[in-house]
Amino acid sequence: MSDSQKTAQHGLAEHTHGSFVPLQIRSDRPRSKSVSDFDAVSPLQDLWRYLQPEQLKGLDADVLGEYEAEVGFTSSSQVSISWIESTDPRVGSIGVPEDKVAAAAYTNASKTLLVEIADSAEVSEPVVININGSGSTPSALHVLVVAKKFSKATLVFEHSGLGVLAEIIEVDVHDEAKLNLISVQNWDKGSSHVSAHFSKLARNSYLKHSVASLGGDLIRITPVTTFTGPGSEVEMNGVYFADAGQHIENRPFVDHAAPNCKSRVTYKGALQGNKAHTVWIGDVLIRVVAEGTDTYELNRNLLLTDGARADSVPNLEIETGEIEGAGHASASGRFDDEQLFYLQARGISADEARRLVVLGFLVDILQRTQVDELVDRLTKVLEEKLGSK
């Protein structure tokens, strides 16, 4: 896709405006826990080139409010959930912010929500953490998830209501642990949400990381997964549906920094309406040490109407040839008149045809979460969005 070339060129040009040195590889991106280390957000920066600072609704400010009362959860012996001071050494041990908004979240959240899954715990029911909007005051939230050795659990982060939120979710997956983590963004109109996810996978661990972004004016998620021990696997899935005026951006990054790990990244989105905009930048880095890596990333977008725009850029950096496999695919296409005609010629109405095609396209990703209640509920949200065209 020609867009990837544009990105590279723009990236180089951008750095004549900023104070950062030109970046040659993804892992060289500057990191800091302090908001003051970052320049003001500008579309001239490669990280922010697809949106206007106004869309952040103040999340790029140095000072943000705190998010606490709005977070609902139930703690248990197997999954203990509590607020800890952000000065705790565990906080910030998994990921360091790579952009101004994540740094603002880091700097401003004085407390961190710690979610600890006990050693060897096998939790069958999904644990749900409700993050309700606190209104239009730009606010910060920091979450740290620790999945201890041999544990097995499903965590759902539900974002809803009206919110303007800068968020960090750190995920520490210990040896042999299996974690199924889902972040749902179904905000009200007027919401902006910028979230940096950092996951570290230790030896023989497994993470299924899913994001479902449906409601909110702006949703920008940058999920970073780093393999630190051999034999681990990550499945990163994303599903999104942008209506008129919505901007949904996903920038997954898999850092293969250990040998014999496997990653699968699959994001699918649908767009309808004027100025519906989605961005997907998928980065994979295979380091010299990461022999035996097996990776594949895929992004597909379905444009349902004119006036919508999907940007999709897969990037793969390979520092060793001793790998199992590495590939990527990206395609954005329309639901075209011939498909519509075919379905209608079998008696299926135009509305039903659109529903069939879009749900068939997106529900597959929802089902991978294996949380039935969530699949049913989010399928209904998708149906409502389709009905409202």
Next chain:
Amino acid sequence: MATLEVKNLHVTVETDQGTKEILKGVDLTINSGEIHAVMGPNGSGKSTLAYSIAGHPKYTVTKGEILLDGEDVLEMSVDERAKAGLFLAMQYPVEIPGVSVSNFLRTAKTAITGEAPALRTWIKDVREAMAGLKIDSTFSERNVNEGFSGGEKKRHEILQLELLKPRFAILDETDSGLDVDALKIVSEGVNRAHKDNDLGVLMITHYTRILKYIKPDFVHVFVDGKIAEQGGAELADQLEAEGYDRYVKA
């Protein structure tokens, strides 16, 4: 007993060179249980006739009528025509990513009959129809037409014909791109649907090959947007021997 009537049908299409008239006054009447073959050289408008009856938005009817038991088909949307009992087996069926064959068939059947089919009998019906067309059972989990071979696409069209049980079927060059074995299987499917449902068939073809397996009651020679000659099955034999040359005058 139903009747599909095409009366003095004129159809245009928009091209880069402007509006072009493709059909120039087609008259055709098909009754239930009859098999009509429409034969003609490339570019004569055969497929345009098929798509115009089905209601493809690319074609504009400028004059004439299409009636199904006296009802005005031209007033109906594409899905209404299908519900009224018209079926078009397409020459180039499109891929529908993300929609499985089983989901598609069930949705179409529900739309056509107005209610969801009883699950147990439906699964049995689908399985039997697939077996009759020598379609592998894993087919139902694949996405509609995605990665299908030419022969699989055509068999999938006839599978729908057998399951949706329309009153009239238009087969648009269903024989093209099939080897003899596949042609036999597909023809048997059409003959089954014809026999079981008293189906009226409008079979559009370039070649006489398929007529060995599906016996027409009437043969129409289509040239330059209208029917140039009609007769019984013997007309096909004559075309086989002489070709279209005598109809296509420079």
